[in-house]
Amino acid sequence: MSIDTGRFVRSNRTEAATAKKPSRVGGVAIWADERLGLGTAMKKNLRKVFPDHWSFMLGEIALWSFVVLLLTGIFLSLWFQPSMAEVTYEGSYDPLRGIQMSQAYASTLHISFEIRGGLLMRQMHHWSAMLFIAAMFVHLMRVFLTGAFRKPRELNWVIGGVLLLLGILEGFAGYSLPDDLLSGTGLRIADGIVKATPVLGSYMSFFMFGGEFPGEVIIPRLYIAHVLLIPGLILALITAHMLLLVYHKHTQWPGPGRTEKNVVGFPMLPVYMAKAGGFFFMVFGITALMGGLLAINPVWKYGPYDPSKVTAGSQPDWYMGIAEGLMRITPGWETHIFGTTWSWNVMIPAQILPMVLLMVVLSWPFIEQWVTGDKREHHLLQRPRNAPTRTAFLAAMITAYGLLWAAGGNDIIAVMFDLNLNYITYFMRVAIFVIPTIAFFVARKWCISLQRSDQE
Amino acid sequence: MNTNLPAERSREVEADPIANPGLPAHTWRPTDVDPHAERRAERQVALLFGLSAICTLGFLVSYFALSIGEGGDTFLNLGASTVALGLFMSGAFLFMGIGIIQWARKLMSDQEITEERHGAASPQEDRDATLEALSAGLEESGIGRRRLVRNSLLGAVALIALPPIVLLRDLGPLPGDALTRTIWTRGMRIARDVLGTPIRPSDMEIGDLINAEPEAIFEVDDNGEHVIEGAELQIAKSKSAVVVVRMEPDEIIPGPGRENWSVSGIVAYSKICTHVGCPISLYERTTHHLLCPCHQSTFDLADAGKVIFGPAARPLPQLPITVDDEGYLVARSDFTEPVGPSFWERDSE
Numbered sequence: 150m151s152i153d154t155g156r157f158v159r160s161n162r163t164e165a166a167t168a169k170k171p172s173r174v175g176g177v178a179i180w181a182d183e184r185l186g187l188g189t190a191m192k193k194n195l196r197k198v199f200p201d202h203w204s205f206m207l208g209e210i211a212l213w214s215f216v217v218l219l220l221t222g223i224f225l226s227l228w229f230q231p232s233m234a235e236v237t238y239e240g241s242y243d244p245l246r247g248i249q250m251s252q253a254y255a256s257t258l259h260i261s262f263e264i265r266g267g268l269l270m271r272q273m274h275h276w277s278a279m280l281f282i283a284a285m286f287v288h289l290m291r292v293f294l295t296g297a298f299r300k301p302r303e304l305n306w307v308i309g310g311v312l313l314l315l316g317i318l319e320g321f322a323g324y325s326l327p328d329d330l331l332s333g334t335g336l337r338i339a340d341g342i343v344k345a346t347p348v349l350g351s352y353m354s355f356f357m358f359g360g361e362f363p364g365e366v367i368i369p370r371l372y373i374a375h376v377l378l379i380p381g382l383i384l385a386l387i388t389a390h391m392l393l394l395v396y397h398k399h400t401q402w403p404g405p406g407r408t409e410k411n412v413v414g415f416p417m418l419p420v421y422m423a424k425a426g427g428f429f430f431m432v433f434g435i436t437a438l439m440g441g442l443l444a445i446n447p448v449w450k451y452g453p454y455d456p457s458k459v460t461a462g463s464q465p466d467w468y469m470g471i472a473e474g475l476m477r478i479t480p481g482w483e484t485h486i487f488g489t490t491w492s493w494n495v496m497i498p499a500q501i502l503p504m505v506l507l508m509v510v511l512s513w514p515f516i517e518q519w520v521t522g523d524k525r526e527h528h529l530l531q532r533p534r535n536a537p538t539r540t541a542f543l544a545a546m547i548t549a550y551g552l553l554w555a556a557g558g559n560d561i562i563a564v565m566f567d568l569n570l571n572y573i574t575y576f577m578r579v580a581i582f583v584i585p586t587i588a589f590f591v592a593r594k595w596c597i598s599l600q601r602s603d604q605e
Numbered sequence: 606m607n608t609n610l611p612a613e614r615s616r617e618v619e620a621d622p623i624a625n626p627g628l629p630a631h632t633w634r635p636t637d638v639d640p641h642a643e644r645r646a647e648r649q650v651a652l653l654f655g656l657s658a659i660c661t662l663g664f665l666v667s668y669f670a671l672s673i674g675e676g677g678d679t680f681l682n683l684g685a686s687t688v689a690l691g692l693f694m695s696g697a698f699l700f701m702g703i704g705i706i707q708w709a710r711k712l713m714s715d716q717e718i719t720e721e722r723h724g725a726a727s728p729q730e731d732r733d734a735t736l737e738a739l740s741a742g743l744e745e746s747g748i749g750r751r752r753l754v755r756n757s758l759l760g761a762v763a764l765i766a767l768p769p770i771v772l773l774r775d776l777g778p779l780p781g782d783a784l785t786r787t788i789w790t791r792g793m794r795i796a797r798d799v800l801g802t803p804i805r806p807s808d809m810e811i812g813d814l815i816n817a818e819p820e821a822i823f824e825v826d827d828n829g830e831h832v833i834e835g836a837e838l839q840i841a842k843s844k845s846a847v848v849v850v851r852m853e854p855d856e857i858i859p860g861p862g863r864e865n866w867s868v869s870g871i872v873a874y875s876k877i878c879t880h881v882g883c884p885i886s887l888y889e890r891t892t893h894h895l896l897c898p899c900h901q902s903t904f905d906l907a908d909a910g911k912v913i914f915g916p917a918a919r920p921l922p923q924l925p926i927t928v929d930d931e932g933y934l935v936a937r938s939d940f941t942e943p944v945g946p947s948f949w950e951r952d953s954e
Contacts, residue, residue, distance in 0.1 A: 196718070197720070198720040263673065263674050265690070266686075266687075268684060268687045269694070300725075334883060337883060338882070338883065338899060340881075340946075341880065341945070341946035344946050344947070344948040345881075345946065345947060346949070349949070352779065354780075354948075355777040356777040357777070359776065360777050360778050361783055361840045362840070362843055363836070363839050363840070364836055364839075366777075397725060405625065405628060405629055406629070406719070407628075408625060410721065410722055411720060412719070412722055413628060413717050413718070413719045415715075415717060419709070420709050420714060423709035423713060424709045427702040427703070430701045430702030431698070431702035431703065433702075434695045434696070434699030434700075435695070437691050438692070440687075441687055441690060441692050441695060442691060444683075455842065456846070457798060457818065457843070457846035457884050458884055458886075459885075459898055463883070463898055463899055473900075476880075476900050477901060477916060478916075481880075481912055481916050481917050481919075482918060483947060489951075490947045490948065494880065494916045494917070495946070495947070526724060526725065528722060560898070570901060571914050574915070
């Protein structure tokens with residue numbers, strides 16, 4: 150670097166500028182500090198260091214799509230009517246005019262056909278929900294593969310896992326609201342799952358639906374959960390997630406000058422703030438592009454909910470795919486003892502296994518600590534190959550996830566590839582045990598050989 | 606830039622025999638050292654912000670210019686308003702975002718800075734002081750010593766958890782026997798589910814399938830108002846929907862005691878899947894198989910509704926049918942077992 154840079158460099162200060170006279174911004178800061186005393190907290194945090202790596206952006210996508218969800222959701226709530234009272238549709242969508250439907254469905258049509266930008270907002274809301282959950286999934290995998298959940302971040306991992314669960318519940322509550330044929334079918338399946346609960350099942354179902362399915366209270370009840378209870382919890386947990394992130398400081402990849410004892414990167418003000426802020430606009434822009442061009446959940450095509458009808462090829466939103474797959478491949482096991490019915494065919498795939506999966510995810514950091522005996526703090530990330538068993542476990546889980554997803558769409562696969570539906574299901578019943586096991590050993594072997602080639 | 610403390614370095618020697626070389630030297634970007642490049646980057650960023658502003662104007666124009674609803678403008682069969690608003694909103698945000706990021710990458714400092722980490726735990730003296738305060742507080746409260754006070758409080762607190770649970774009692778009525786019966790009664794006609802018209806056996810060819818409901822669903826009073834409506838109607842439909850199919854009489858293998866439940870090859874089964882309750886609708890006339898579109902449980906309607914594939918555990922309930930004086934298909938009785946998904950207190954023999 151032989152260039153004399155002193156003359157040109159304005160933006161690359163290596164030390165903080167010392168202000169002689171408070172600038173206008175400084176004046177505001179002083180006014181605020183005299184009342185709020187923020188100076189001490191801000192001193193450290195305004196120039197807080199954030200390491201840079203593309204994979205650290207995944208959680209940001211989740212955060213920003215949640216903001217898109219809040220904004221578009223507020224818009225939708227101005228017109229949506231969470232009521233199952235019957236009305237006759239008189240709106241501008243010709244094929245449904247004169248038909249009896251719930252106010253929830255009629256107001257969804259109203260938003261889609263008579264409010265300018267309403268359909269755009271509805272589609273953005275649905276797409277960003279998909280993106281929110283997808284980004285949380287990928288973020289979770291990144292944190293898992295690189296060992297970023299290790300001490301002292303175990304609790305933040307647990308918070309993240311709960312956020313993912315809440316996101317999925319929020320999504321399910323949301324797409325049940327329009328009261329169209331598809332969402333009603335989803336609720337009916339939920340009712341069947343609830344009814345399978347031993348001892349309390351039918352009571353839980355009657356308390357949920359205010360009597361027999363479908364009743365007339367489930368939409369208003371889901372609505373308040375969807376717009377207040379669950380988002381409130383999500384918001385609170387996101388706050389805790391971010392506060393812990395700031396407190397622990399971000400993990401970083403090892404490298405020259407980057408150790409367990411320091412964190413190297415760009416300061417929050419201005420670089421990180423600009424990059425993260427700009428990224429919000431990009432996430433918003435991409436969601437708007439999808440909302441404008443890609444139709445999603447065209448509820449007017451399904452028609453209002455009628456419990457005696459169903460659309461062929463009924464499919465839930467993608468994140469429900471594994472539950473759907475599990476339900477499809479579990480054989481029809483049921484036990485009858487002393488005049489009671491135990492529906493293993495519903496309990497195992499829809500109640501027990503999702504709980505087990507959630508527990509494994511939430512307790513993973515503690516299980517790993519117990520197995521390895523490693524109780525030290527870790528701030529440097531691991532390459533996936535350097536933790537072969539963990540990586541192989543994830544490979545097996547991803548394989549199982551993919552298989553269940555395919556099993557959840559077995560009817561669509563059968564039609565598309567002209568295969569026998571029953572054989573696909575029989576194959577899946579075996580494959581779900583065999584293929585993830587193979588994936589585990591292959592991935593483990595692969596990691597170890599990558600380690601070997603690193604050493605050469 | 607290397608901030609490793611000497612003490613730490615010596616500790617790490619064993620684990621990592623290669624000394625930490627420290628951060629690589631910073632290299633200047635063209636925009637740092639070349640005023641032309643700097644100017645160009647400024648123009649790029651400003652151009653992006655300008656494009657964003659143009660898109661925002663486009664958004665406003667298309668909001669007012671394009672009509673929606675009945676006879677609204679379309680573009681490639683899509684609602685023109687939705688497409689234009691989406692594209693312009695997307696442009697407005699994307700150009701803004703790209704502009705800001707470009708500004709950060711090209712014109713803001715790219716000098717990495719280093720911060721020391723601290724352990725997650727508090728300093729030892731803070732921890733000691735807190736523990737001391739905690740035990741002093743607990744000691745002064747007497748919660749350990751005054752057992753009577755503590756235990757009576759615990760008991761009262763445990764009890765106070767009950768009212769919130771009890772308050773939820775009115776969320777819904779108790780199930781009672783609601784799940785075990787439907788609105789089908791002896792002699793109720795079977796009606797087509799859209800038209801509400803009754804069915805004569807001669808209306809059906811071999812291989813026909815009719816989606817049907819009990820006639821009560823369509824009943825109107827003297828003023829032409831439906832007798833069953835609203836939530837009650839939805840509940841009735843969710844349990845009483847049936848499929849009526851006709852096959853060759855000798856193809857039917859009747860279940861025990863069901864020899865007279867069919868009328869010249871016509872049988873009626875509950876349309877509600879015994880797995881989790883989807884309405885079943887896909888029928889194969891040659892095999893008499895009925896397939897649920899939700900989880901692909903398959904039932905054989907020629908063989909007492911037996912499950913031949915999929916996750917369902919129980920056969921479809923059969924509706925016993927006959928013909929009335931006028932020759933229309935009617936139910937002989939309600940279903941003889943609960944329809945729909947299993948529930949715990951369901952007595953399945």
